[in-house]
Amino acid sequence: MTDTVDKPELDTEDPEYAANLRRATLASTVGSALEYFDFALYGLSSALIFNRLFFTDLDPNIGIVASLASFGVGFLARPLGGLFFGTIGDRIGRKWVLVVTILLMGGATTLIGALPTYEAIGIWAPIMLTVLRLLQGFGAGAEQAGATVLMAEYSPVKKRGFFSSLPFIGIQLGTLLAALVFSFLASLPDEIFLTWAWRVPFLMSFLLILVAIFIRMKLKETPTFVELEKHEQVTDRPIRNVFTKGLPGIVVGAGLRMAENGGSYMFQTVALAFVTSSAAVTVDRSLATWGVTIGSLIGCFSIPLTGWLSDRVGRKPVYRAGAVFMLLYAFPAWWALSLGIPWLVIAVVAIGIGVAVNTMLGPQCAMLPELFGNRHRYLGVAMAREISAVLAGGLAGVIGAYMLAVSGGNWILMAVYMATLAAITTASTFLVPETRGRDLFRTEDAVRLSTDETGPR
Template identity: 45%
Template sequence: MTRTAQRDGIGPRSLARVAFASGIGSCLEWYDFFIYGTAAAVVFNVLFFPDLDPAVGTLVAFATFGVGFVARPLGGLFFGHFGDRIGRRGVLVTTLLLVGGATFLIGFLPGYDSIGVAAPVLLVLMRLVQGFGAGAEYSGAVIYAVEHAPPRRRGWFGSWSPMGVSLGTLMASGVFALVSTLPEEQFLSWGWRVPFWLSIVLVAVGLYLRLSLAETPVFEEARERRDVLRMPIKHALVTQPRSFVVVIGARFAENGLGYLFPTWSISYLSSQLGYSRTSALIAVTIATCAQFVMVPVWSILSDRIGRKPVYAGAALFCALFAFPYFLLLHTGSAPLVVFGMAAAVGIGVAGMFGPQAAYFTELFGPRVRYSGFAFARELGSILAGGPAPFLASLLLAWAGGAPWAVAGYMVVLSLITAAAVLWGPETYRSDILAEPAATATVAGAR
């Protein structure tokens, strides 16, 4: 079967199924991660670390949030290997079960008062399982969608997974906003658990969709040619080191600010500026709506003018907006707080997150795409997203509650990303089925 026939044989109904299957896993992953991050900000310090000072308890709770990121590169390396060796579809089913199952079980964990130190230990264990599965979930979902896309619409097809991320974050913030209206005693005893229990619904829908999918045309062609590598990650590291550096650097602002603006800001608004937990969650919900709307806009624009100008432009916007963002939060005006958060997320984060899906897919050749994408992306997560809430809380404490050190941290993250993307190649007109020139000339990397 030729490349054209493979792609032309995919009808509208099949493409719709690809879109939903790609988006649902990302929706679940970020639903899970957002509710964990939110619970770390408002619940876990009380229930799992009650003997600590409240500020220290919050720091430790955010540290457990970062623990999951340690497992993500390992998951990306492990599942990415099999994604390049045996196919994308089976790996996507496995990662969905790991991420969703761990989240569901967190909702049943007893607190410190019930089982002592075993409670935070179990919490960290579940977080590690989450991270191990998530290390290959998003990259696999993106690759699956982009490898089905027509050449001039890869940004648009790739945006389905980022839109799933936005939808998952939106659902999580909405559910937490609802349960946070409960009386404090009920919220701490069972209300916070409800968002974790509801994740099982997304798991069921995702399994139904993914079990009915076929393999991607790109992987099928490689398998027909028997052009599958024994050690794809080794081949990727040897032949495409520049792609690894670009991906890791590009993650600093997108991933770090993606957690600071919507997740860490909940803690900042409620604990430092006196906003109610519900008001902070509503602001995040509105900002996430802006991200959901703008992700496809920026992705489609990257199909027209290229990945680099959109991605780097959004990173530079974040650098310029970091200090004004905190000025808006400190006005005491709820509409200005919502505007600041919506602009930061809808323009800055969405402008990076949207085109990232197609960009990272295009940076790697088809034989090493899953391994390279997943491993490099999750290495960036360790350096960027994992420590971001903890470091921001630490900087805030160091500055005596003033946010300007955190704003400076945001500027540094943004400039690193802009530099990495501008240094990288432009890929939006590349042939996604062809090996990059560098890999075609290197022998002995199998």
């Protein structure tokens, strides 16, 4: 099967199209905010307090490893969720999948806030925590992929980089909200913070769920999927399709995310564990989280800026600039963290998240959907995102915490690890064609075509 026929041009002046674009932007933004509120909240908690609430029978250093491992298991469920929901998204459409995933993901987060601790029920506490984390990851496995595909398919072609990046401000808002709430709660006395106050932000997820479902129920299906249905080109075997025709795109797409995803979670979790729990460095936990807060605030501007820039100069050069920056930043950043100077810790984490990570995230929002053909785009994006989430994001916390525990807080090992992730992503930018302006009604993958075939059509 080749390209679809009679590909329509999106009428950006049509009031109905403009209204649908606004709904899609709002629906994707709220979903992204909830996902990253959940994940940032869990990441902060696993780095700073879960070892004291759910893994109290272990040595403190091993308790942190176990706590971050519970954070990591959510990433193991993400590819399975991406595979399951991505298949449905390519067969019945994007809208209903996004309703189900937000309910599953947010519901699991809310229930974490109601869990009894190890002191109350013993070994069942970390088991229940891990199960809810798995459910959270299963829902999240298709949530961000769905938001990415939804916005790319709705966006005007010449402004796709900018419009596709707008919902990813939700990532920053969710992370920012989690960091702000956690910074305030962490400043409370331990007897308040560790008994009931830590539960409040998890329970708050319920409100975000209601808002997200209300918005998504009013959303219409994307123009590209409607076109597939119109010409009876919806695939009935998306899994076979994506792992044969789409495999090169999955591999390269996962490589592109190693630095962005791995770097993000290293700065949000491992760096905080390093500066608050390492024998060599001790920074107050409430101060350390301000780096995440400021970095997320910077991202509200850097993401749409780099998305806009990718519409002008191309996705590849902007993406490569972010990867190279992280490669050069890794060693001075971890050395600076090892000094344990509070204001320097805040600055390092803020620049790492706000500049290094988000310079890649801006163009990525349009670039990943542009790598895949219309018949298996949702599943392709989900697999590229979630395989990399396991290899980079999930393992970053576990490997990082283990390195810190066995090395006595050796910052050089952490710098080498981060630089390796950045080197993989930098190399991956040389393996993809330029996708700016690619026709998303096409059914072939970009990475299966020569570079001169991937431009506007």
